[in-house]
Amino acid sequence: MKHFGAEAGHEVLPWQATAERIAQALAHTAVERDQRGGTPKTERDLLRDSGLLMLSVPAEFGGLGASWRQTLDVVRGFARVDSSVAHLFAFHHLLLATTWLFARRAQWQPWIEQTGERRWFWGNALNPLDKSTRAQAVPGGYAFSGHKSFCSGASDSDMLLASALDADDRLLIGVVPTRRAGIAVLDDWDNIGQRQTDSGSVRLDAVHVGADELLLDPGPLSTPFACLRPLLAQLILANIYLGLGEGALAEAASFTRQQGRPWLFSSAPSANEDPYVLSHYGDFWLALQGARLLLDHAGAAFDQAWLRGEALDESERGQVAVAVAAAKVASTRASLEVAHRMFEVTGARATTAALRLDRYWRNLRVHTLHDPVDYKLRELGDWALNARLPQPSFYS
Known part of the structure; x- marks a missing residue:
């Protein structure tokens, strides 16, 4: 390896x-x-x-x-x-x-x-889309109450990031021990993919979050440097997607070389010499290679922005956002294509449940729905056509 x-x-x-x-x-x-x-x-x-x-x-x-x-x-x-x-x-x-x-x-x-x-x-109970979770002011801080979804890694975690909206609908994010009174991590994640991420729910019942546990200075998405947070999240997703695509390609290639059989009408002596099989593998490699180069470029740009710290300006942050969006779209498309079409080069024998090769597609299909690729393409189109950089949000 x-x-x-x-x-x-x-x-x-x-x-x-x-x-x-x-x-x-x-x-x-x-x-x-x-x-x-x-x-x-x-x-x-x-x-x-x-x-x-x-x-x-x-x-x-x-x-x-x-x-x-x-x-x-x-x-x-x-x-x-x-x-x-x-x-x-x-x-x-x-x-x-x-x-x-x-x-x-x-x-x-x-x-x-x-x-x-x-x-x-560390585990996650931050999901800003869960707007029903509220923060009530209490002496020394706030009490968070509500239901958080897609709380990846909350199970078996030691610390949690949790969010809630205050009376003025301001997003508050706090750092709390997972075992604090009022926190219940629910065992309700049973999706078709990413089956061991424990991305289910967390129930918060008047959980005390002290004033010194709130992330208020500078606060969420408050400066260009703080706005690197969603770009790091998107880079993480894109790297997971590309890793899945690379893993699917490696598994498919191993199966083809070791267990593949040429089709009845093929003149090739083995499956790995069949011209159609080779053409498919060429497509797979090319798609992943393009995504890999875009992702490496985005990662290098992010590191440069991170080192800028509070000196980072909006334009510099926006340029990184464009690079990250391009890598995210490319890794999504390429890896889904490989994970879906790998069975065309491995054949019916590769569909046995014992191998669970479908896990690559299942994991990708679940994870790539984190946020719609269409909106990343819209951002890229707005940049290409109108020279407008993506605006910061928790998803861009």
Whole structure:
């Protein structure tokens, strides 16, 4: 298996070797766990023990100091074999980054440092589309009450990001321990794909969120730098999608070489020499290669923007948004195409339930519905035709 983030002629870093070892462990049980669903407790603990939950954190705060592009390379590598655990791992880093982007240093630094010291795994109960969750002012902070959906990674998490709307419909985001009184993580995720992301519901019943736990300074999407948060989320999704497409291609190629049979009317001596099969694989590789190049470009642009910090301006942020949108659309299209059409080059024998090769399509189909590609295309069209950069939101 390829070293994550390693370049030819460069030394493999210890965390890259660790990521490779974990990916191999994930691959060994991925099929069985896809069938079972539920919380991947063993795999989450493997990540806790590995130190990779601090991968994106700078060394000065106890982290491994990887760039975002390097971190996303690991996400993509995990997604090739297990997109559910890749999702959980990536969202953990997204949530850490959210505290960095939306809060002041006096808040986020202790949370990030304790993540390393206590091996915290972060979970999500933020979904800003759940507008029925309300925040009532109480002494010392707010009480959050309501029902949050698509709470990926909340099960078996140590810390949660939760959101609610106050009396003025202002979005409040708080950081709370998952085991705080009033929080109920529900076991109600049973979708066709991403079956081990625990992306079900969280019920909040007058959960106390202290004033020092609210991310108000500078706050959500308040500055161009803070507006990098949705772009990181979109980059994560695109890397998971591309990883799934690459995993599907690798599985299909292995099956074709080892078990494929030429069609009755083929003159080829083997399936891997059939001209039509080769043509399909050419299409697959080309589509994924194009998405990969766009995604690597977007990742590099994001890293440059991140290093700009509060000096980042709206135009610079907008240029990154265009790059990310292009990569998101390309990775979605290419990977769905490979995961759907891989059976044309593997044949009927590849549809046996024991292989569960359909998991690539199922995982992609569920995850690519996170937000409509049509709206990304509209943003790209507005840029191409009218030179208007995408406007920041929690989805762009």
